[in-house]
Amino acid sequence: MSAANCITDATAPAVEPELAEVGPERVESDPGARARKRLFVCFAGTMFLGFGLTGWYVQERLVSTETAVAPEAAAVTTSAAPIAPPSLVAVTPERYLQVTSLGPRQDARFLRRLSAEGFEARLSVDSAARPQILIGPFGAADALEHAQRKLSRDGILALETTN
Numbered sequence: 252m253s254a255a256n257c258i259t260d261a262t263a264p265a266v267e268p269e270l271a272e273v274g275p276e277r278v279e280s281d282p283g284a285r286a287r288k289r290l291f292v293c294f295a296g297t298m299f300l301g302f303g304l305t306g307w308y309v310q311e312r313l314v315s316t317e318t319a320v321a322p323e324a325a326a327v328t329t330s331a332a333p334i335a336p337p338s339l340v341a342v343t344p345e346r347y348l349q350v351t352s353l354g355p356r357q358d359a360r361f362l363r364r365l366s367a368e369g370f371e372a373r374l375s376v377d378s379a380a381r382p383q384i385l386i387g388p389f390g391a392a393d394a395l396e397h398a399q400r401k402l403s404r405d406g407i408l409a410l411e412t413t414n
Contacts, residue, residue, distance in 0.1 A: 256335050268317060337404070344413035345388035345413060346390075346413055348389075349409065349410050350372075350383075351354070355382075372385065373385055388414075399411070
């Protein structure tokens, strides 16, 4: 061995036990470090995507409530027939088909579609201030069932309700 080789061997930098240099790349001696880093990056990406989708959804819901479509005013009909006192009238609840409400824009489109198909549909608000689409009223049970079958053929779930 020459003296020059001994000096370079003696002055060689000490290698840290956790990291060893191999060329320009660093190799980690801890095999779990790469898995933990990958787990952290995947978790951060999932959280970023989740918060982004949540923000988009909340924004859409807020914007849709600000641009609510007012229901059309119902036509008022008058009758010349005398009205019996309330104590003598047998009260029978009106029967309707109820369809879910999807938001003001979708409800307005759906009401137009139902009207075009010949249904008497209207937007109503229940006691909990939730909008609902009512189709009817139906006087006879067979008319209600016929309308329910027709809606079912179109893929629309309509439930019987009274109002």
